[in-house]
Amino acid sequence: MADKVVVYGEAEGGGITTSTAELLAVGSRLSRESSAELVAVFINGSNETGAEAIARGADAVISVQIPQLGEYEPELYLPVMEMFCRKTNPALVLFAHNHQGADLACRLAFRLGTGPITDCTALAIDQNTGRLRGTRSTYGGNIRATFSSASGAQIVSVREKVFEPLERDGARKGEITCFLPEVELPVPRARCLKRVVAEYAGKRLEDAEIIVSGGRGMESMDNFAQLTELAELLDGAVGGSRPTVEKGWVEQRFQVGLTGVKVSPKLYIAVGISGAVQHIAGAIGAKTIVAINKDAGANIFNEAHYGVVGDFKEVLPAFKECLREHLGRK
Amino acid sequence: MAIEPNIVVCMKQVFDPDAPPKSFRIDASGKRVVPEGVAPLISPFDENALEAALRIKDQHGGKVTVVSMGKAPSKRVLDRAVASGADRLVLLQDEAFDELDGYAVANVLAAAIGKLGGGDLILCGGQAADSNNGQTGIGIAEFLGLPCVSLARSFELGEGKLKLECATVDGSAEIEVTLPAVVTVNSEAFTLRYPPFPAIRAAQKQPAELMGAADLAIDVASARRITVVDLAAQVSDTTCEMIKGETAAEAGANLALRLIEAKLV
Ligand SMILES: Cc1cc2nc3c(=O)[nH]c(=O)nc-3n(C[C@H](O)[C@H](O)[C@H](O)COP(=O)(O)OP(=O)(O)OC[C@H]3O[C@@H](n4cnc5c(N)ncnc54)[C@H](O)[C@@H]3O)c2cc1C
Numbered sequence: 079m080a081d082k083v084v085v086y087g088e089a090e091g092g093g094i095t096t097s098t099a100e101l102l103a104v105g106s107r108l109s110r111e112s113s114a115e116l117v118a119v120f121i122n123g124s125n126e127t128g129a130e131a132i133a134r135g136a137d138a139v140i141s142v143q144i145p146q147l148g149e150y151e152p153e154l155y156l157p158v159m160e161m162f163c164r165k166t167n168p169a170l171v172l173f174a175h176n177h178q179g180a181d182l183a184c185r186l187a188f189r190l191g192t193g194p195i196t197d198c199t200a201l202a203i204d205q206n207t208g209r210l211r212g213t214r215s216t217y218g219g220n221i222r223a224t225f226s227s228a229s230g231a232q233i234v235s236v237r238e239k240v241f242e243p244l245e246r247d248g249a250r251k252g253e254i255t256c257f258l259p260e261v262e263l264p265v266p267r268a269r270c271l272k273r274v275v276a277e278y279a280g281k282r283l284e285d286a287e288i289i290v291s292g293g294r295g296m297e298s299m300d301n302f303a304q305l306t307e308l309a310e311l312l313d314g315a316v317g318g319s320r321p322t323v324e325k326g327w328v329e330q331r332f333q334v335g336l337t338g339v340k341v342s343p344k345l346y347i348a349v350g351i352s353g354a355v356q357h358i359a360g361a362i363g364a365k366t367i368v369a370i371n372k373d374a375g376a377n378i379f380n381e382a383h384y385g386v387v388g389d390f391k392e393v394l395p396a397f398k399e400c401l402r403e404h405l406g407r408k
Numbered sequence: 409m410a411i412e413p414n415i416v417v418c419m420k421q422v423f424d425p426d427a428p429p430k431s432f433r434i435d436a437s438g439k440r441v442v443p444e445g446v447a448p449l450i451s452p453f454d455e456n457a458l459e460a461a462l463r464i465k466d467q468h469g470g471k472v473t474v475v476s477m478g479k480a481p482s483k484r485v486l487d488r489a490v491a492s493g494a495d496r497l498v499l500l501q502d503e504a505f506d507e508l509d510g511y512a513v514a515n516v517l518a519a520a521i522g523k524l525g526g527g528d529l530i531l532c533g534g535q536a537a538d539s540n541n542g543q544t545g546i547g548i549a550e551f552l553g554l555p556c557v558s559l560a561r562s563f564e565l566g567e568g569k570l571k572l573e574c575a576t577v578d579g580s581a582e583i584e585v586t587l588p589a590v591v592t593v594n595s596e597a598f599t600l601r602y603p604p605f606p607a608i609r610a611a612q613k614q615p616a617e618l619m620g621a622a623d624l625a626i627d628v629a630s631a632r633r634i635t636v637v638d639l640a641a642q643v644s645d646t647t648c649e650m651i652k653g654e655t656a657a658e659a660g661a662n663l664a665l666r667l668i669e670a671k672l673v
Contacts, residue, residue, distance in 0.1 A: 152556075153555065176577070177576060177577045180542070181546070181558055184542070184543045184546045184547075185546055185550065185556075187511075187543075188511070188514065188543075188546060188547050188550035188551070189550060191633075192511060192633045192634075193509050193510040193511035193543065193547070193633045193634045194510075194543060195634060196541060196542060196543065197540075204637075211637055214540075215540070215642060216441075216538065216539055216540050216541075217425070217432050217441060217538055217540070218425045218537065218540065219642055220429050220432040220641065220642055221432055221434070221441055221639055221640070221641060221642060222639070222640045222641075222642050223636060223638070223639050223640075224636070224637040224638040224639075225634050225635065225636060225637060226634070226635060226637045227633050227634050227635065228635070230633070266555075267554075267555035267585055267586045267589070268555045268556075268557050268583055268584070268585035268586075268589070269583065269584050269585075270581050270582070270583050271571075271582045271583065271584050272581070272582040273576065273579065273580075273581050273582075274579045274580045274581070274582075275578050275579040276578065276579035276580065284577075288673070312673055320596075323596070330575075330596055331575070333596070336540065337534075337595045337596060338596075344672070345667075345672050345673065354426075355429055355642075356425070366670075366672055367646075368663070368667070369648070370660075370663075379648045379650075380644045380646075380648070381644050381646060382646065382648045383646055383647075383648060383649065384648065384649050384651060384663060384666060384667070385648045385649070385650050385651065386650070386651050386656070386659045386660060386662075386663050387650065387659075388656030388659055388660070389656055392655065392656035392657045392660065393656050393657065393659060393660035393663070394660060395657070395660070396656075396657035396658065396659075396660035396661045396664075397660035397661065397663055397664050398664075399661070400660070400661040400664035400665060401664045401667075401668070401673065404664065404665075404668050405668075405673065
């Protein structure tokens with residue numbers, strides 16, 4: 079029996095999430111490098127979900143059917159995944175490093191008697207040992223570290239938006255099996271009483287192709303608001319560095335960085351941001367970074383692709399005006 | 409239970425994460441970061457966990473025990489925790505605790521917490537400021553067979569249970585967990601109070617309790633799972649095209665033109 083590389087899949091509206099498609103793309107390469115089969119596992123997935131996973135690179139899909147499982151509850155999902163792993167003995171299990179995946183990967187690894195490699199941005203199979211090497215950023219973004227383990231299950235979570243999904247191929251074939259496990263679900267000791275979906279003005283950072291982000295250099299809340307106008311003009315979202323969140327110029331959920339959101343837009347415009355590693359840790363996924371800063375020596379210019387040295391009070395209005403003229407928007 | 413809770417806070421000593429990037433050097437073995445001229449301090453994430461514990465203590469009484477593990481955790485650094493209001497400081501200190509992986513760290517801390525008699529509530533920072541791993545809390549919970557709630561930003565202690573608010577992708581969740589439990593603390597929620605000067609002096613005089621690998625019934629050497637294969641400084645390979653103009657305003661306009669030309673907007 080071939081080894082298995084397993085992708086923990088998340089369904090979305092009859093299909094799969096973008097992160098799942100990304101995992102299938104990396105998983106597909108890793109399974110080839112280790113002559114393994116790529117299996118996507120979904121908890122309560124549908125046939126459509128399975129078909130979509132196959133079109134995106136899975137060799138086979140296993141849908142674990144436990145009707146009484148609802149939204150993610152760690153204490154209920156963990157025994158299901160534990161049992162799945164004990165039954166199928168995968169060489170490698172890939173999770174997206176998101177809210178659910180990061181949490182479940184970690185719990186599953188410890189449950190299986192090992193540690194996870196979390197938030198990986200590069201993955202490869204060591205051709206000598208056949209073991210996975212996972213690379214992640216440490217020391218707040220100062221160091222890139224590569225980890226491996228000598229034996230046992232390999233559980234990793236993979237940073238979102240680092241890997242490109244494979245082209246969809248509807249002609250790909252693969253088996254979709256249902257699996258009705260005999261697993262006794264515990265009475266969870268931690269229970270979710272209530273979920274609140276927060277209403278925010280403005281686009282989510284995760285969804286935006288363009289992000290306009292401000293730092294302490296914006297000097298005041300009123301100045302910071304200029305960034306909203308710019309973002310609207312570009313159909314983008316507004317983010318901020320940690321100090322701007324602390325000052326209350328922007329809400330916590332829009333903080334970019336190590337302890338905020340890790341974003342991957344096409345364009346990231348940083349205004350009055352010095353470019354501390356902890357901030358860059360969240361912005362490094364951007365395809366193009368633009369910096370506006372009055373200090374020519376600011377570290378942000380080491381990370382940016384385009385830069386203007388100058389006071390934002392002079393640079394921004396002209397920048398905006400010129401964009402407005404050429405883009406023909408109001 | 410838990411009217412006056414027994415709270416254990418796990419705190420790691422790290423090198424100041426705010427130090428300039430070039431001070432994070434890699435040694436000749438290529439497997440170890442040796443910061444140069446960087447001060448040791450308590451991982452800021454664990455300060456958040458301590459503050460959460462102290463606020464519970466302010467309200468309900470009880471006791472806060474700080475546990476710090478490493479090859480040589482410094483009492484001088486950890487005194488800050490006692491000065492801020494922790495009752496007890498336990499240093500898990502041993503050569504064998506040097507550069508452990510996340511699995512071994514959780515194993516050792518869980519064993520030590522067990523040895524100390526457990527707690528109603530065990531708090532950890534969301535991640536360590538050096539490894540940025542974010543697995544210790546979950547690991548301790550697994551080893552102790554306790555529930556774990558990740559990244560809470562508010563705490564409400566009740567009879568034998570705790571109500572927590574946690575951030576989710578699209579808002580927040582209210583979670584109730586029975587005690588004893590492990591909770592990791594949201595890094596943006598609790599800034600550690602500043603200890604008054606007399607408290608710092610008093611903390612310096614209070615001795616720490618010491619524990620080594622021999623005091624714990626585990627084989628630390630065989631507890632490692634994940635090893636470092638390679639370390640590299642994160643270097644930026646981008647070159648910045650500086651956009652100029654007669655004035656800053658003109659440079660701003662030129663930037664717009666350049667982005668339009670490059671089809672980035
Ligand atoms: C554990 C830990 C976690 C952290 N997590 C995060 C995180 O998630 N996100 C984050 O952002 N930070 C984080 N930080 C903080 C980080 O280290 C920096 O302190 C922070 O990013 C600095 O924010 P800033 O660039 O807005 O402010 P500053 O560093 O103060 O920079 C302001 C910049 O604005 C420029 N400026 C000033 N006035 C003007 C003007 N008129 N026109 C143009 N430019 C001007 C200045 O030249 C300067 O470069 C973390 C720190 C630690 C220790």
